[in-house]
Amino acid sequence: MNINCLRIVTPQPQVKLISLFSTRKSRTLILSLKLSSSVLMSYDKGFAAAKKAASIAARLCQKVQKALLQSDVQSKLDRSPVTVADYGSQALVSFVLERELPSEPFSIVAEEDSKDLRKDGAQDTLQRITDLVNDTLSIDGSYGSITLSTEDVLKAIDSGKSEGGSHGRHWVLDPIDGTKGFVRGDQYAIALALLDEGKVVLGVLACPNLPLASIRSDYQHSADKEVGCLFFAKIGAGTYMQPLNGSSPLKVQVTAIENSEEASFFESYEKAHSMHDLSSSIAKKLGVKAPPVRIDSQVKYGALSRGDGAIYLRFPHKGYREKIWDHAAGCIVVTEAGGVVSDVSGNPLDFSKGKYLDLDTGIIVTNQKLMPALLKAVKESLEEKASPL
Ligand SMILES: Nc1ncnc2c1ncn2[C@@H]1O[C@H](COP(=O)(O)O)[C@@H](OP(=O)(O)O)[C@H]1O
Numbered sequence: 001m002n003i004n005c006l007r008i009v010t011p012q013p014q015v016k017l018i019s020l021f022s023t024r025k026s027r028t029l030i031l032s033l034k035l036s037s038s039v040l041m042s043y044d045k046g047f048a049a050a051k052k053a054a055s056i057a058a059r060l061c062q063k064v065q066k067a068l069l070q071s072d073v074q075s076k077l078d079r080s081p082v083t084v085a086d087y088g089s090q091a092l093v094s095f096v097l098e099r100e101l102p103s104e105p106f107s108i109v110a111e112e113d114s115k116d117l118r119k120d121g122a123q124d125t126l127q128r129i130t131d132l133v134n135d136t137l138s139i140d141g142s143y144g145s146i147t148l149s150t151e152d153v154l155k156a157i158d159s160g161k162s163e164g165g166s167h168g169r170h171w172v173l174d175p176i177d178g179t180k181g182f183v184r185g186d187q188y189a190i191a192l193a194l195l196d197e198g199k200v201v202l203g204v205l206a207c208p209n210l211p212l213a214s215i216r217s218d219y220q221h222s223a224d225k226e227v228g229c230l231f232f233a234k235i236g237a238g239t240y241m242q243p244l245n246g247s248s249p250l251k252v253q254v255t256a257i258e259n260s261e262e263a264s265f266f267e268s269y270e271k272a273h274s275m276h277d278l279s280s281s282i283a284k285k286l287g288v289k290a291p292p293v294r295i296d297s298q299v300k301y302g303a304l305s306r307g308d309g310a311i312y313l314r315f316p317h318k319g320y321r322e323k324i325w326d327h328a329a330g331c332i333v334v335t336e337a338g339g340v341v342s343d344v345s346g347n348p349l350d351f352s353k354g355k356y357l358d359l360d361t362g363i364i365v366t367n368q369k370l371m372p373a374l375l376k377a378v379k380e381s382l383e384e385k386a387s388p389l
């Protein structure tokens with residue numbers, strides 16, 4: 001008897017088809033289709049390191065948001081804001097991942113770089129970031145009495161210069177997703193994912209301001225709500241949520257709603273990030289009654305993964321190119337919770353092309369039942385927009 005182990009290409013690269021060939025009867029008997037546990041286990045160390053890195057970075061961000069000074073906000077060349085917390089979070093995540101995974105080659109595609117911090121006049125800001133990083137590490141206590149220099153911090157930030165792609169493993173980091181929300185005192189997330197051969201295999205979303213209880217369509221700020229959620233997902237293993245400062249993870253699932261009239265939907269708070277008129281035309285076609293829930297960042301993916309809302313619509317204005325760090329962690333958090341993330345043609349997002357996502361028009365997210373109706377409504381609304389009566 002001759003046993004062959006045949007690897008087939010599927011959306012989940014670790015799925016193996018094991019077939020048994022009988023030489024006597026020359027008949028193929030498919031014995032089982034099962035997850036290769038050794039491949040899944042090989043992500044375990046990275047998964048633990050990612051959770052730790054995002055949680056530590058979240059502590060730095062919480063501290064800065066509480067005491068946000070105007071001088072802590074800089075403007076990048078593209079005129080988007082960046083704060084000492086974006087830099088500090090990126091430095092911390094890189095530092096923790098490298099420390100926790102010393103035997104693995106380290107590659108990370110991250111949003112920020114140190115260019116502006118190396119300019120004349122940026123010394124005070126760099127010192128402030130370095131102090132924040134060191135204070136956070138010292139409060140955490142895992143790495144003894146380590147003190148990073150300003151040069152160590154610049155290097156840690158710049159380790160995020162990888163281009164990603166379809167080969168090997170690459171971390172993908174948005175040190176603060178939703179910087180505008182962060183500066184406003186609203187929602188933001190630390191979003192970290194791992195790509196393996198161009199596929200997202202694990203993702204962690206730290207959402208320091210997201211209430212632990214469902215936000216549904218009545219989301220509003222409330223000082224007395226308990227906040228701070230950590231979402232995490234590994235390919236083939238589901239999505240979990242736990243309090244940022246605690247344990248006891250809960251498995252989460254997207255909503256099971258089948259009737260689009262009962263669905264509520266999320267979109268960006270910032271009008272410049274997504275065409276709200278298009279979302280409202282789609283919602284109208286679907287008969288959605290609830291008003292849109294407008295919140296910043298990949299918190300939308302986290303909230304959707306636990307069923308707070310049923311649909312997330314994102315339609316950037318013409319010419320904008322989506323970056324992988326704005327979606328990688330959120331995407332696996334939703335798909336492992338049973339949801340679907342696609343472009344307007346129904347194609348899954350392709351994270352294997354470097355730091356940009358090449359997309360057809362926009363990103364839509366919902367559960368499997370609602371997706372066909374959503375795709376139809378999106379198509380019709382786009383056609384009406386392209387050729388108004
Ligand atoms: N004109 C634009 N259209 C779409 N997205 C944009 C944009 N300008 C910035 N963004 C991205 O939108 C992200 C925030 O998403 P959201 O709109 O869901 O809050 C920003 O992440 P950062 O805050 O990390 O820079 C940024 O990458």
Ligand SMILES: [Mg+2]
Pocket residue numbers: 080081111179
């Ligand atoms: Mg940014």
Ligand SMILES: [Mg+2]
Pocket residue numbers: 174176177178325326
């Ligand atoms: Mg972002």
Ligand SMILES: [Mg+2]
Pocket residue numbers: 086111174175176177178179
């Ligand atoms: Mg960011």
